[in-house]
Structure formats: C-alpha cells, structure tokens
Amino acid sequence: xxxxxxxxxxxxxxxxxxxxxxxxxxxxxxxxxxxxxxxxxxxxxxxxxxxxxxxxxxxxxxxxxxxxxxxxxxxxxxxxxxxxxxxxxxxxxxxxxxxxxxxxxxxxxxxxxxxxxxxxxxxxxxxxxxxxxxxxxxxxxxxxxxxxxxxxxxxxxxxxxxxxxxxxxxxxxxxxxxxxxxxxxxxxxxxxxxxxxxxxxxxxxxxxxxxxxxxxxxxxxxxxxxxxxxxxxxxxxxxxxxxxxxxxxxxxxxxxxxxxxxxxxxxxxxxxxxxxxxxxxxxxxxxxxxxxxxxxxxxxxxxxxxxxxxxxxxxxxxxxxxxxxxxxxxxxxxxxxxxxxxxxxxxxxxxxxxxxxxxxxxxxxxxxxxxxxxxxxxxxxxxxxx
Amino acid sequence: xxxxxxxxxxxxxxxxxxxxxxxxxxxxxxxxxxxxxxxxxxxxxxxxxxxxxxxxxxxxxxxxxxxxxxxxxxxxxxxxxxxxxxxxxxxxxxxxxxxxxxxxxxxxxxxxxxxxxxxxxxxxxxxxxxxxxxxxxxxxxxxxxxxxxxxxxxxxxxxxxxxxxxxxxxxxxxxxxxxxxxxxxxxxxxxxxxxxxxxxxxxxxxxxxxxxxxxxxxxxxxxxxxxxxxxxxxxxxxxxxxxxxxxxxxxxxxxxxxxxxxxxxxxxxxxxxxxxxxxxxxxxxxxxxxxxxxxxxxxxxxxxxxxxxxxxxxxxxxxxxxxxxxxxxxxxxxxxxxxxxxxxxxxxxxxxxxxxxxxxxxxxxxxxxxxxxxxxxxxxxxxxxx
Numbered sequence: 001x002x003x004x005x006x007x008x009x010x011x012x013x014x015x016x017x018x019x020x021x022x023x024x025x026x027x028x029x030x031x032x033x034x035x036x037x038x039x040x041x042x043x044x045x046x047x048x049x050x051x052x053x054x055x056x057x058x059x060x061x062x063x064x065x066x067x068x069x070x071x072x073x074x075x076x077x078x079x080x081x082x083x084x085x086x087x088x089x090x091x092x093x094x095x096x097x098x099x100x101x102x103x104x105x106x107x108x109x110x111x112x113x114x115x116x117x118x119x120x121x122x123x124x125x126x127x128x129x130x131x132x133x134x135x136x137x138x139x140x141x142x143x144x145x146x147x148x149x150x151x152x153x154x155x156x157x158x159x160x161x162x163x164x165x166x167x168x169x170x171x172x173x174x175x176x177x178x179x180x181x182x183x184x185x186x187x188x189x190x191x192x193x194x195x196x197x198x199x200x201x202x203x204x205x206x207x208x209x210x211x212x213x214x215x216x217x218x219x220x221x222x223x224x225x226x227x228x229x230x231x232x233x234x235x236x237x238x239x240x241x242x243x244x245x246x247x248x249x250x251x252x253x254x255x256x257x258x259x260x261x262x263x264x265x266x267x268x269x270x271x272x273x274x275x276x277x278x279x280x281x282x283x284x285x286x287x288x289x290x291x292x293x294x295x296x297x298x299x300x301x302x303x304x305x306x307x308x309x310x311x312x313x314x315x316x317x318x319x320x321x322x323x324x325x326x327x328x329x330x331x332x333x334x335x336x337x338x339x340x341x342x343x344x345x346x347x348x349x350x351x352x353x354x355x356x357x358x359x360x361x362x363x364x365x366x367x368x369x370x371x372x373x374x375x376x377x378x379x380x381x382x383x384x385x386x
Numbered sequence: 387x388x389x390x391x392x393x394x395x396x397x398x399x400x401x402x403x404x405x406x407x408x409x410x411x412x413x414x415x416x417x418x419x420x421x422x423x424x425x426x427x428x429x430x431x432x433x434x435x436x437x438x439x440x441x442x443x444x445x446x447x448x449x450x451x452x453x454x455x456x457x458x459x460x461x462x463x464x465x466x467x468x469x470x471x472x473x474x475x476x477x478x479x480x481x482x483x484x485x486x487x488x489x490x491x492x493x494x495x496x497x498x499x500x501x502x503x504x505x506x507x508x509x510x511x512x513x514x515x516x517x518x519x520x521x522x523x524x525x526x527x528x529x530x531x532x533x534x535x536x537x538x539x540x541x542x543x544x545x546x547x548x549x550x551x552x553x554x555x556x557x558x559x560x561x562x563x564x565x566x567x568x569x570x571x572x573x574x575x576x577x578x579x580x581x582x583x584x585x586x587x588x589x590x591x592x593x594x595x596x597x598x599x600x601x602x603x604x605x606x607x608x609x610x611x612x613x614x615x616x617x618x619x620x621x622x623x624x625x626x627x628x629x630x631x632x633x634x635x636x637x638x639x640x641x642x643x644x645x646x647x648x649x650x651x652x653x654x655x656x657x658x659x660x661x662x663x664x665x666x667x668x669x670x671x672x673x674x675x676x677x678x679x680x681x682x683x684x685x686x687x688x689x690x691x692x693x694x695x696x697x698x699x700x701x702x703x704x705x706x707x708x709x710x711x712x713x714x715x716x717x718x719x720x721x722x723x724x725x726x727x728x729x730x731x732x733x734x735x736x737x738x739x740x741x742x743x744x745x746x747x748x749x750x751x752x753x754x755x756x757x758x759x760x761x762x763x764x765x766x767x768x769x770x771x772x
Binding site (some may be wrong): 202205207246254278 | 591658
C-alpha cells in the first residue's frame with residue numbers, strides 16, 4: 001500500500017512543559033502538564049502551514065519516520081515491540097497525504113496518555129507518587145485544550161488542518177468546535193460524532209476486564225511489581241476484533257488450526273491460528289501500554305457525544321464551525337460505521353458549511369484508516385489543495 | 387411474540403443414569419454418565435412421534451413449561467434468576483411449533499453441562515472429587531452420542547425430528563450425520579456447519595477471560611469458596627453483545643445515560659444504560675452457570691466443523707443423511723449469519739437431499755431464535771406437516 005514517497009527520516013520525540021494549568025470539563029485544572037510531541041517539516045515564516053495529527057487509542061506522538069530512540073529505551077515510553085516506524089508513516093512525509101514538503105506536521109501524545117504526556121502514570125504533585133486513579137477523568141475536549149496549549153507554546157496560533165482517525169478524528173472535530181477561528185480544515189477519518197451503543201458496550205467490556213483484574217489494585221499498581229496485564233490483554237483482544245472486519249479475519253486466518261490438521265482437545269492452548277494471533281497481540285500490547293491510560297482514553301471516547309454536549313443537537317454543535325471538513329469512512333468498519341460520518345455530513349450541509357465525504361470500500365474494517373493509505377492519500381492531498 | 391397457545395404446564399427435570407460408558411472423540415470413554423432431561427407430550431404406542439430439542443450454550447433440560455422445583459433449590463441446578471419458564475417455552479407446547487398434542491418432546495442437558503447432566507462439576511469416580519479440568523474435552527458428536535443413549539434408555543429408537551438453535555442446531559445436524567437411519571427431520575435454527583473465524587475469536591476471548599481469572603485455579607475451584615465469577619461475567623458480556631444486533635442495542639438502550647442528563651466523569655461506575663445492563667447480565671449468569679462447563683461448551687462449538695470432520699467436504703459430511711432438513715436463519719444474526727445456512731443448503735441440494743431454508747428479517751441478531759417465535763412457529767409446523 002505504501003506509495004513511492006519519502007520518509008521524514010529519523011525523528012526524536014520532544015517534551016514540552018506547558019506554562020499553565022489545563023482546565024478540565026470535570027471542573028478541576030491539571031498542573032503541571034508536560035506534552036510529548038514530534039514535528040515533521042518546517043513551519044513557514046507566516047506560521048500558516050501547521051497541521052496537527054491526532055492519534056487513536058493506542059497511538060502516541062511518534063506518528064512518522066523512524067524513532068531516534070532505540071526500542072525499549074525511549075524515555076517515558078514502554079517498549080514498542082520492535083516497531084520504530086511512526087503509526088501513520090504511510091500518510092505523513094514528502095509527497096504523502098500530509099506532505100512535509102508543504103506542511104509543518106505536529107503529532108502529540110494525548111492528555112492522559114502513557115507516551116510521554118502527563119497521564120495517570122505521571123507523578124501527582126500532591127503526593128509525589130503516580131496519580132493512578134486520582135488522575136482526572138479527562139474528555140476529548142480536555143485533550144484538545146492540551147493540544148491547543150502545546151501549539152501556542154510552539155508559536156502556532158492557527159492550524160491549516162487538524163486530522164486524525166477514530167479517537168483522533170473526534171479530537172479533530174472537537175478542535176473545529178472549540179476553536180472555530182483557529183482551524184482552516186478538519187480531516188476526520190473512520191470517526192464519529194458519538195460512538196454507537198454497541199461500541200459503548202465493547203469499550204465497557206474492555207474496561208471491565210482491567211477493573212476486574214486483581215492486579216489493577218484500584219489503579220495503584222505502579223511500583224508494586226504487579227500490573228493488570230491479564231485484564232489489559234483481554235481488553236486488547238476485544239479491541240482487535242472490533243477493529244477488523246469479519247471478512248478480514250476470514251481472509252487472514254480462516255478456520256486454520258495452529259499446529260496440525262486435527263484438533264488436540266485442549267481448553268487452555270490456542271488451537272486456531274486466530275486464537276494464537278489474539279494472544280500475541282495482547283502480549284505485545286501490555287508491554288507498551290499503561291492500563292490506567294487505557295481506561296481513561298476508552299472512557300473519553302465513549303463519553304464523546306457532540307449532540308449531547310450541545311443541547312441534543314448536532315447542528316447546534318457545528319453552528320460556529322468555519323473549517324472545511326473532509327470525512328472518510330470505510331464500508332467494512334462496523335465499530336465506526338459510515339453512518340457516523342453521514343450524520344456529521346448532514347448536519348454540516350444543513351448549516352451550509354463546506355464538507356466533503358467519502359466512503360471507501362476497504363476490506364479491513366476500522367483498521368482501514370491505518371492500512372488503506374493508497375486510497376486515502378489522493379483524497380486528502382486534493383482536499384488540502386496539493 | 388407469544389401465540390395464544392397452551393403451556394405444557396408444570397414439569398419436573400428427571401435424571402437418568404446411562405447403562406454404559408459414552409465413547410468420546412478424544413479416545414476416552416466416560417462412565418458413569420447421568421443425563422438430566424424433561425419430556426412434554428406423550429410417546430405414541432408406535433414410538434414414532436419423538437422430537438429431541440437441543441439447547442444452546444447457556445440452556446439446560448428445562449425447555450418448556452414451568453419448573454416444578456422452585457428457583458434456586460432445584461437439585462443440581464444453580465439459581466435461575468427468577469425465571470422458571472423453559473428457555474424455548476414459546477416454541478414447545480399444545481398448538482406451538484413443537485406441538486405436544488402430536489409429539490413427544492424430549493429436552494436434555496448436554497454432556498459436560500451444569501444443569502444435572504454429568505459435567506466437570508460432577509464427581510470423578512477416580513478421585514471422588516469434581517472432575518474440574520480432568521473432565522474430557524467433549525465434542526458436539528460426543529454430546530449427540532449421549533443424547534442417543536438417553537433416548538435408547540427411554541425406549542425411543544427413532545426421532546421424528548431433532549431440533550435446536552445455535553449449538554443446539556449443530557447437534558441437530560450432527561444427529562442426522564451420525565445416525566442417518568434414526569432421524570426423519572432436522573430443524574437447525576441460527577446455526578452453522580462451522581463457526582466463522584470471528585465467532586472463534588469471540589469464543590477464545592470469552593474462554594481467556596475465565597482462564598485468566600485467578601479464582602479459576604486451573605479449574606479446581608470447587609469447594610474452595612472461590613470461583614471465577616469475574617472472568618465468567620466478562621465471558622457472558624462478550625457473549626451477550628455478540629448475540630444481539632447493533633440495531634437492537636441501539637433501539638433498546640441508545641446512548642442513554644444511567645442516572646442523569648450529564649456524565650459524572652467516572653471510570654469505575656456504569657454510566658450508560660447499556661453498561662449497567664451488561665453488568666446485570668453478567669451477575670445473573672454467574673449465579674447459575676459453571677465456568678468449566680462454559681469453557682467446554684465454548685470449545686466444542688468452535689471445534690465443530692462438519693467439513694473438517696469429513697475430509698474437508700461438506701457434501702461428504704452430508705452424503706449419508708436421509709432426514710429432511712429445515713434451516714432458519716436471521717438476517718441480523720452476525721454471529722451465526724445466514725451464510726452458514728446457505729452453505730448447508732447448497733451442499734444438501736447438490737446431493738439431492740430435501741432441504742428448506744428461510745432467512746427471516748428479524749431485528750434481534752442471534753437471539754432471534756429465542757425471541758422471534760411467532761415467525762418461526764408456522765414455518766416449523768408446516769415443515770412437520772401439522
């Protein structure tokens with residue numbers, strides 16, 4: 001799927017300490033807050049070519065290029081399972097969708113994250129110990145406020161675009177609503193104005209798996225030598241199946257057995273290839289991700305509901321938006337189905353706002369936003385007038 | 387959905403000790419085996435009007451009528467959460483689909499079950515203690531062999547029909563293959579010849595949730611005062627969402643909050659109504675079901691693969707079948723989608739076997755086989771020539 005386009009090369013994740021507290025929807029204010037971020041390309045003298053790229057639940061600030069910090073030793077990061085390429089490397093770089101020959105691309109780890117930005121594993125100034133369950137339950141809007149503070153500190157007052165998939169797309173939409181005069185364009189991919197009840201249920205099950213793991217210890221597992229790897233592994237398994245389409249699983253694994261042509265009559269060992277794949281995915285994820293961050297981000301994306309946040313009306317939510325909006329969804333995505341994008345499109349059109357929507361017939365389900373780069377790149381480039 | 391038809395009245399679950407061992411696919415033979423069963427209607431003098439009704443993963447022998455044994459005190463049963471009506475009461479009774487004015491209906495708890503039939507919670511004759519993980523990993527065919535032994539002991543040599551939904555439909559199909567000269571008709575509802583890879587994955591996650599619960603104790607939790615309720619609750623949550631369609635969840639709960647119009651910023655408490663529903667479903671289930679039985683039945687239904695069991699060919703699997711087959715599936719059932727029934731229908735047609743297939747556009751997903759009685763009853767009655 002990779003186009004013959006350049007890489008941003010070797011990149012370093014940097015840390016910025018925000019100058020002031022971040023006000024939160026829950027009423028608290030968080031301070032100090034540090035943000036892990038990377039940048040690709042060059043900020044123009046007029047400072048008008050910045051694009052913020054927003055990661056999804058399991059992502060981080062390392063969106064493109066090859067990390068300068070070797071796997072497993074990067075400050076503030078857990079091991080990355082040997083993958084040092086950015087999570088959206090196919091979309092960000094010279095000649096790519098977010099073209100670093102033209103744009104200054106910023107990617108930041110989200111508030112509440114575990115990739116260098118202040119989150120539940122960071123020290124609580126009140127105690128000197130990690131926040132754990134005392135970290136505030138942040139919202140998508142709180143994450144956006146943090147991103148805005150980062151950009152201000154970087155000298156960027158206005159975004160040429162804000163883009164992301166899934167939870168990242170939610171932040172892109174929230175940006176255009178919270179800061180209508182600071183965003184020229186929104187690119188929301190495989191995203192929605194509000195997760196479906198089934199999506200809410202899957203996320204609830206994933207969080208329950210962590211909460212029910214005795215090693216979670218009410219969220220105070222840091223430094224105990226035990227962490228809820230078992231529950232977070234289960235959460236990741238649930239996530240993984242919801243990110244893929246049934247047809248993709250069929251094509252990738254079918255009902256192939258793991259070791260032989262016949263069953264071995266075992267309850268405890270993986271027998272089908274898809275069972276083994278799930279265990280591997282879970283094991284790799286728990287090594288690089290923090291369970292309390294998982295709980296927070298999962299909760300934030302289920303809370304996100306633009307209509308509820310604006311008196312029950314999606315049109316009211318978008319009333320002040322000035323940005324042009326590009327929506328891309330995938331017909332095999334049953335976690336963030338195209339209906340979510342359709343509802344956003346209808347509301348924006350009813351308001352006379354510029355919006356462009358595409359439904360791609362990619363086969364991979366929700367993960368298509370990470371995998372179907374070749375189809376997305378020309379759409380995004382044209383939208384950004386490249 | 388209930389038709390104005392009669393009830394079979396108050397019924398009692400009986401226990402029958404099989405006269406001999408049950409040979410198993412794994413090579414072992416199980417003995418002693420007792421089977422919990424109920425019967426409705428009267429066996430004809432010619433003994434030619436018997437219908438075996440096969441329950442799904444969470445069912446038991448109490449398929450119709452009202453249980454004579456009060457909730458929570460029935461011998462060998464866990465509490466039933468106040469529900470004393472049989473799991474398929476809408477389908478079994480005078481004037482219903484399986485019409486007890488004409489047929490002698492038998493329902494039995496499955497081999498490996500926890501509803502009175504020998505399973506992992508039964509005493510292992512070798513030790514006097516519950517089998518736990520030493521119970522053999524049984525297959526759908528093993529379950530059918532046990533059902534055949536029960537019927538023989540009841541004086542029934544030949545079935546007018548064998549019927550079931552989901553795992554019960556798998557048994558119905560297996561009956562016609564294992565005992566081709568003993569089955570006149572098969573009714574397989576919301577079932578398949580082999581679970582999809584996504585279905586395999588969901589079941590693997592459900593089993594992992596139990597296996598990862600420390601209270602599972604390698605399956606030897608009986609008598610310890612601890613049982614893997616937490617893991618089995620998670621398993622049930624996963625199951626529940628896969629049994630329902632996304633549209634059904636949308637209609638039933640939407641994104642309605644539990645207590646107020648606004649979010650409370652909580653990670654640990656149910657916030658959406660669908661989250662609360664999941665917890666309640668899980669809590670009710672763990673009170674009445676055994677975790678080792680869950681593992682066994684889930685494994686059996688993922689192993690079930692009629693083509694693999696017959697040299698890779700579904701046609702070869704059905705080659706000796708003499709029964710007429712009725713297949714009912716539901717378009718909103720994404721766990722056992724109509725494609726499974728279509729594949730069975732094609733194989734039977736290719737062999738020139740009599741088969742009738744219906745896809746109903748019921749909205750409830752997989753659970754439609756339990757909920758959409760009014761639409762199924764006339765189809766089944768006509769098929770059974772009533």
